[in-house]
Amino acid sequence: MATLMQQSQHRFIELDFFRGLVLVIIVVDHIGGSILSRFTLHAWALCDAAEVFVFLGGFATATAYAALAERRTDAIARNRFLKRSLEIYRAFLVTAGLMLLVSAVMLAFSVDAPNLPTNDLDELIDAPLASLGDILLLRRQPYLASVLPMYTFFALMVPVALPLARSKPWLLLAGSVALWAAAPHLAGWLPGAEDTPWDFNPLAWQLMFVLGVIARCQPVYPRITAHRMGWLVTLLAAGVVAAAAYYRLAIETAPLDASFKQNLMWLRAVNFLAIAWLVANVVRVGWAGKIAQKLPWISLIGRKGLVCFVAGTVISLVVDSLLYQATDGLLDVPLGLLADAIAVGSLLVVAHAAEPVSRFFASCVSRQRNRTRSVAGIGHTTRMARPAPATSAPSRSTAPSARSSTPGL
Secondary structure: OOHHHHOOOOOOHHHHHHHHHHHHHHHHHOOOOOOHHHHOHHHHOOOOHHHHHHHHHHHHHHHHHHHHHHHOOHHHHHHHHHHHHHHHHHHHHHHHHHHHHHHHHHHHOOOOOOOOOHHHHHHHHHOHHHHHHHHHOOOOOOOOOOHHHHHHHHHHHHHHHHHHHHHOHHHHHHHHHHHHHHHHHHHHHOOOOOOOOOOOOHHHHHHHHHHHHHHHHOOHHHHHHHOOOHHHHHHHHHHHHHHHHHHHHHHOOOOOOHHHHHOOOHHHHHHHHHHHHHHHHHHHOOHHHHHHHHOHHHHHHHHOHHHHHHHHHHHHHHHHHHHHHHHOOOOOHHHHHHHHHHHHHHHHHHHHHHHHHHHHHHHHHHHHHHHHHHHHHHHHHHHHHOOOOOOOOOOOOOOOOOOOOOOOO
């Protein structure tokens, strides 16, 4: 959204920083006894880190697509994001498996916490083939894995959305808004098992993704701020943020209904856009970049987004369950701060280890391929060097046959 983010096709330190920050917030927000989560976005706004995560996903996708299309071709960029959808789908399967595995381990050690997906685990035990089929078909999405199916959908729409965002942004926005408005009525068409709706309706949440894409492809922020009345937009955004914070802190302090988030109600979208506009001002004046330079470990987490997200689901579920067991579900400030420190520290360890581990497995695969080729080459050389059969007996014809006259066959 910000001017600095519109000027380069390469990675932005601000983008990595905010993605990392959101991943940290997502982890602590899913720890019931967390102390840090008492001060994150969901505590004082009508939206939460999910909107930021999806919007930045659209922005980062447009950035990566543009860079790949500039270096190679649009066709290669489209194919890359079709493959990306398969990568995200595989990440969903891994995350779903980890959620069930963590639940099984916790229950084996008599740790029974409210966020463990015990229903999914029971279904897996009672009817393993049917349950696995439901997971493969996205009909069943265990706790914390539910955000990835909609990202699979977003990756598939990239080859269509990106060209439109460049050439016809208003058409893309109009179609996205129309689909978002119809999303609650179309939710029944999404695959689901036993009346288990998707935690995130992708037909609604695509609006956040599309807004991120358009913000990257079109100079929305610079044009509005350059207008002589642009300051009114900043004033309006500040008013929206203040009104939402007052409502959340003083009027509606209880958790909001699940459908309010599931279908991305317009109050959430408006509140997020107001916050995003104010943050864009922070980026423009350079404050975000300076903070990012002082906290490079957060940007590191942002650069390892998918890996840290998958690891973060396990970290938050384990820490949340153990903390709930230790405190009987009551708020305990020292233990809550300790849980936050363990969760964030574990996420940072994963981010640091991701690259070395990736290189290690890549080298193992490379060595295995080279070993296989060497064995195949030795076998081929042995066959080539095998001596010809001895001269036939006098009674056999000495004329060469068609087979023996063709070398190597």
